[in-house]
Amino acid sequence: MTKPAIARVALDHLHAGTFDYLVAPGVHARPGQLVSVPFGRRQCIGIVCDVGEDSALPLERLKPLTTLCEAWPPLRPEWLALVGFAAGYYQRGIGEVALPAVPAGLRDPKRWARQQRSQRRYVATAAGRAALPGALPARASAQRRLAEALLAAPLAADALSSLHPRAAALLDDWQAAGWVGMVTEAASSDAVDQRLVANLVSEPVAEPVADAVTSASVARALASEAPAASIDRLPTLTDEQRAAVDAIAGASGFDAFLLHGITGSGKTEVYLRAVAHCLAQDADAQALLLVPEINLTPQFMGRLRARFAALGEHGVVALHSGLSEGERAANWLAAHQGRARIVIGTRLAALASFRKLSLLIVDEEHEAAYKQQEGLRYSARDLCVWRAKHLGVPVVLGSATPSLESWCHAEQGRYRRLVLSRRPAADTAALPTVRTVDLDAHKRQGRLSGDGLSSTLLDAMRERLARGEQSLLFLNRRGYAPVLSCDACGWVSECTHCSAYLVLHRGDGMLRCHHCSWQEAIPHACPSCGNIDLRPLGRGTQRIEAALAEVMPDARVLRIDADSTRRRGSAEALFADVHAGRVDVLIGTNMVAKGHDFQRVTLVGVLNADSALFSHDFRASERLFGQLMQVAGRAGRADLPGEVLIQTRYPHHPLYAALARHDYAGYARMLTNERRDAHLPPFIHQALLKAEARTLEGALAFLEDAAARFDTLDVAADGRVVRYAPVPLAMVKINDTYRAQLLLESASRQALHLALSAWRDTLGGHGVLRWAIEVDPLEI
DNA sequence: AGCACGCCGACT
DNA sequence: GTCGGCGTGCTC
Secondary structure, three states: OOOOEEEEEEEEOOOOOOOOEEEOOOOOOOOOOEEEEEEEEEEEEEEEEEEEEOOOOOOHHOOOOEEEEEOOOOOHHHHHHHHHHHHHHHOOOOOHHHHHOOOOHHHHHHHHHHHHEEEEEEHHHHHHOOOOOOOOOOOOHHHHHHHHHHHOHHHHHHHHHHHHHOOOHHHHHHHOOHHHHHHHHHHHHHHHOHHHHHHHHHHOOHHHHHHHHHHHHHHHOOOOOOHHHHOOOEEEEEEHHHHHHHHHOOOOOOOEEEEEEEEOOOOHHHHHHHHHHHHHHOOOEEEEEEEHHHHHHHHHHHHHHOOHHHOHHHHHEEOOOOOOOOHHHHHHHHHHHOOOOOOEOOOHHHHOOOOOEEEEEEEEOOHHHOHHHHHHHOEEEHHHHHHHHHHOOOOEEEEOOOOOOHHHHHHHOOOOOEEOOOOOOOOOOOEEEEEEHHHHHHHHOOOEEEOEHHHHHHHHOOOOOOOOEEEEOOOOOOEOOOEEEEOOOOOOOOOOOOOOOOOEEEOOEEOOOOOOEEEEOOOOOHHHHHHHEEEEOOOHHHHHHHHHHOOOOOOEEEEEEEOOOOOHHHHHHHHHHHOOOOOOOOOOOOHHHHOOOOOOOOEEEEEEOOHHHHHHOOHHHHHHHHHHHHHHHOOOOOOOEEEEEEEEEEOOOHHHHHHOOOOOOHHHHHHHHHHHHOOOOOEEEEEEEEEEEEHHHHHHHHHHHHHHHHHHHHHHHHHOOEEEOEEEEEEEEEEOOEEEEEEEEEEHHHHHHHHHHHHHHOOOOOOOOEOOOEEEEOOO
C-alpha cells in the first residue's frame, strides 16, 4: 500500500501558506505546475509549491486536485524561491505573489488543454519536416527513440529518476523544446513498439546521449543561433565603456554593478555589449533589461532587435502591462521556455519566469516607478538584485543619479562602481551650462511676468527662436492652475471626495480632481459668496502655454503632458513633431525628461522646482536632483552647446550648486551625511502599516489597536524596533476613503522583519476597509 | 477573495 | 412573527 502523493498548493488569496490536495494515482505532479483545485464551493487556480507524502490534516479532509497544467514546463525552483522570498519580505501570502506574476491568459484551465493541443500540432509539423531523409543529425534517431520511450509512458519518468539523476531535467528540456508534443503525436499515430520502450527504460541512460539531447541539439534546432557572429563591432568604445563592459563580462557568479554614467555617456552601449557577451557564453542564456516606463520599451526594443537581429523577432520580447492579454501570455511563455533570449520590460518583468536567466540590467535604477504602489508593494530593482544573487549571475544597475540606497551600497563596496564620466567621441557636446535665475531679484526689478516667466528666461528663449533652435520648459504640474480661489470670501476649489484642490483646466473649462475621477464645470461666480471675480492661483503647463502665446506670438508652442497625450499613440506623434523641428518651444511635465533626446533643444528652463527643496518628504530633493539632471541632459547634443536656466527663490541652494557643477557624487555625499545624522534610510529600515476606512476615526482606531498589539509582542520588547504613533496621511481622504498609517523603524533589518511577521498574525478586520504592510516605503 | 453563519431593526 | 443588514470566520 503506497502513500498517496500530496500537493501543497498556493492559492491567490489573502492568506499566507498553502493548501494540501491529493494527487490521483498515476498523475505526476511536480512543484511549479499550475493547477485547478476545488476550494470551498468554488474552483481556484493555484501553483504546486511542493509535493510530499503527508499532511497536517487527516487525509479524508483533503480533496483531489482537478486539473494539472501540462501545457508547458513547470515553473523552476529558482522562480518559486524568488516568489517565496518576495512573499516573506513584503509580508504577503505566496499565492498572492505567485499567481499575479503569471499572465491571466495562462491561468485558465480551458487554455491549458488548448495550448497543449496547439503545441502538439506545431511540433508535429516540425517533426514532419525534421523527418525528411537526411534532415536528422546522426544521433537523432537514438535520441528520438529515447524520448519516445520516456514520454510515451508517463510512468517512465519515475522509473527513470531512479536510473538516471538527470531524468527530470531531461524531461523539462524536451518539453521546452517541443519533444513532448512530438513524441505524443508519434505515439498516437505510429504505434510505438512497446517492447522497445520497455528495453530502453530498463537500460541505464548513456551519459553522452543525455548530454547531446539536453542543451545543444534540440534547443538549437528550434531556437536561434548564438548571436556572437552578428554582434555589431563598429562603435568605438571609450576607455570607461570598455572598462565597464570588461568588468561585467568578467564577472564570475553574482556581482552587482552600479553603472554611474552621466546622460549621453553611452550606458546603453554598455548594456548591449554586456548582453551580447552573456548570450554568446551559452546557447540557452537569457538577459533581462528593466526600464522604468512602458513608453521607453519601443526604443530599447528597436536597438536590441537591430543589434541582435540573428535572434529573430521572437528572440527579443517585451513584458509590460500595455500588452494585450495574448501578447503578454505569449511573451511570458517565450521567456519561460527559453525561446526569448532577451526580455525588455517594466517592473512586472522582474517577476517573470526564465529558463536560464544569466544577466539582469536595471536601467535608471533610481526611478520611483520600480516600486509597485499597490497590491504587492515590491521594488523591482531590489528583487532583481536578490534574483541575481540567488542565481549567481551579474546584475547591472544603471543611472546618472543613483538612488542613495545603491550609492551607499557602492560606497560600502557591496556593489562595484563603474563610472562613465565622459560622453563618447562621436558626441562631442560639452555638458550644458546650468545657471539659476533669482526670482526674488527679478520680481523686485519688475522683470517677472504675472505668469512667472522671468525676462532672463524669455530673452534666452527668444534668442533660440531667432537661431531656429528649440527651447524646453519643464514644469511638473499639469492643468492651467492648481486651484481656483475667491479673493472676497476665501473660497477655494476643493474636491468633495478628496482632501485636494480641484485643478483648473482651461481647455475644456473644467475643475478636475487629480486624485479621483471627479470633475465639474468652472463656476461663473463664487459658489460661496457670489463674487464673479474668481482667480486662478499658481501655474500649470496650460497657463504657461497660454502665456507664451501672448509674449512669444511667433513661436510654435507645444505642450506635452498627461492631458495632451491622453489618446493612445498621441505622445509619439507629438514627440515626432518636436524631432522634425515643427516646434519652437516645448512645455512639458516629467514626461519629457525621460528617454527622448531632443537634438535641437539648446535651452532648458526649469519652472517652480523649489517646492521639493523643503518638502516634508525626505526623498523629495533626491528625486528633484534626478529629474533636473535628467531634464538638463536634454539640452545641447552633438555640436550645439546647451544651457539650463533654473528659476528659483533660492539661487544658492546646495542642490542647484551641485547641479551646476554636474556633481552628483558631491551631492550624494552631502545627502548621505544628512540621512546618517537624521537616522533616515538607507541607515535605518522602515515599514508602514497602512489603513483605509470610511472614516478617519475608523482608520485610526484600527491602527491604535494594532499598536497596542504590537507593544505586547515579544519581539517588540527588546526595543530594537521603534513604533511611532498612528497618524493620518498628509492627503487624508481620497475618493471618500480616509487613510492613516503607523511607522516602524529599526536599524536591524532582521529585527524589523521578525517583528512584522509576528505582528501580521495579530491583525484583523475591525471595521477597517483595507490594511496592508508596506516594507521599504518610498514616502512616509 | 467569496460565501457561509449569525445576531439585531423595519416590514407583509 | 419574517427579511435582510454586513461583522466574523473558513476554505485543503
